[in-house]
Amino acid sequence: MRTFTLIWFGQLVSTIGSYMTGFALTLWAWDLTGSATALALLGFFSQLPRIPVTLVAGLIVDRFNRKRLMMLGDAIVALSTVGIGVFYLTDSLQLWHLYLAATLSGGFGQIQSLAYQTSISSMVPGRQLTRANGMNSAVHYGAAIVGPAVAGMLYPLVGLLGILLADLATFGIAIATLLYVQIPQPPQQVSAQLETIAAKLTFGFRYVWQQSELRALLLLTTLFWFFHDLGEAIYDPMILARTGGSAQVLASTASAAGIGGVTGAILLSVWGGPRRRIFGMLAGFIGAGLSKTVFGLGRSPLVWVPAQFCSSLNFPLLGSSEIALWMTQIPPERQGRVFAANALVVQGGSAIAALIAGPLADQWLEPAIAPGNHLLSGILGTGSGAGMALLYGFCAVAMVGVGVGGFWLPALRRLEASPTVAEQRIGSDRG
Numbered sequence: 001m002r003t004f005t006l007i008w009f010g011q012l013v014s015t016i017g018s019y020m021t022g023f024a025l026t027l028w029a030w031d032l033t034g035s036a037t038a039l040a041l042l043g044f045f046s047q048l049p050r051i052p053v054t055l056v057a058g059l060i061v062d063r064f065n066r067k068r069l070m071m072l073g074d075a076i077v078a079l080s081t082v083g084i085g086v087f088y089l090t091d092s093l094q095l096w097h098l099y100l101a102a103t104l105s106g107g108f109g110q111i112q113s114l115a116y117q118t119s120i121s122s123m124v125p126g127r128q129l130t131r132a133n134g135m136n137s138a139v140h141y142g143a144a145i146v147g148p149a150v151a152g153m154l155y156p157l158v159g160l161l162g163i164l165l166a167d168l169a170t171f172g173i174a175i176a177t178l179l180y181v182q183i184p185q186p187p188q189q190v191s192a193q194l195e196t197i198a199a200k201l202t203f204g205f206r207y208v209w210q211q212s213e214l215r216a217l218l219l220l221t222t223l224f225w226f227f228h229d230l231g232e233a234i235y236d237p238m239i240l241a242r243t244g245g246s247a248q249v250l251a252s253t254a255s256a257a258g259i260g261g262v263t264g265a266i267l268l269s270v271w272g273g274p275r276r277r278i279f280g281m282l283a284g285f286i287g288a289g290l291s292k293t294v295f296g297l298g299r300s301p302l303v304w305v306p307a308q309f310c311s312s313l314n315f316p317l318l319g320s321s322e323i324a325l326w327m328t329q330i331p332p333e334r335q336g337r338v339f340a341a342n343a344l345v346v347q348g349g350s351a352i353a354a355l356i357a358g359p360l361a362d363q364w365l366e367p368a369i370a371p372g373n374h375l376l377s378g379i380l381g382t383g384s385g386a387g388m389a390l391l392y393g394f395c396a397v398a399m400v401g402v403g404v405g406g407f408w409l410p411a412l413r414r415l416e417a418s419p420t421v422a423e424q425r426i427g428s429d430r431g
Helices: 002-033 036-047 050-063 066-089 095-123 126-179 197-201 203-209 212-232 235-242 247-271 277-297 301-329 332-368 374-380 386-406 410-415 421-430
Strands: none
Touching (some): 002 066, 036 095, 050 066, 095 332, 203 332, 212 277, 212 410, 301 332, 374 386
16 A cells, blocks of 8 residues: 555645645636636536547556656646746736636546556555545545635735645645656557557447446446436535525535545545445445435535535445446456546536536426425425425435445346456466
């Protein structure tokens, strides 16, 4: 775990710096425009390049040195930060500069993230994979707490330029940790016949679809994340609508989510995770869904904050268990293409969820929860946000259903009954 822990520390520090910069740029853009749309476009341009990049990222990660790809990704994002700093110093920084930087960071960040994820199984013993992926959960949740809090304190004192310089220092730490470690590179497969580009790009999909156990795992997780993202798309407007636009309440639920995620990651790192990882994933699905059901029924921070804490407590368990399942079933030299294919499927479901959530809530469910409807109004209340709460609650119950249904799928029960990649190789060596 020593090499992994060193790299993990560098990624944690770098992610904290990125959250600091994101917070500071949000404040700068809001002062400039006062437009929510302008801020939302920052997230859009960060996500926009990820889908086309994911098409080829798996092939790139499996063919090229993963350590250098990680360093390249960090370097490109750091250069984007430098560019923003130069424009700011010359009083020429504009909103489209931020969109361009977000696009570059999103595209190269996808390759960097995939290279990092697929390197874990070659650095960490199989019995430690769940613990390692739990530690990775702490990177996101920990940075989500620390980054904005530190930036909020420093921004009035050092301004945007000071935050950018601090972010560059964190990138330096991340790259330095990569310089002094060795990341094992999976062996290159030598094929007797030349593959077409289409065959290479679709390899991950074909590899998963031809195995019933992996196909069931992908479909079940895609269904879970579809319902999760469908509810998450109306999470912010639901809280704001039910609190009269209170940013403080929204911030308190976000903090509860971060604290819950970090707590779950720490507990998982100490515990190491369940022996049957499929049970850990399904139990996480159910626990997150039950907590979100309570959240959807709530009408005040007294319910929302503890429910959000309990919900996020489950995500390190379900996420690390799922990733560990894939890592133990997929050879390291194929993980890049398979993980990229999985990401495309999940991203497609998430995009559909985001597309339909708003119209479904605004045009159908909000008008449906009227004061005269005693059954629904008695449960969810009335007024603005009640229809969105109905959609959120439905998605939460569906998440529970996905978790419960997973226990009844024979293909999933067979997943860990079959030999892992490591076990197959040991058997082959002995033969």
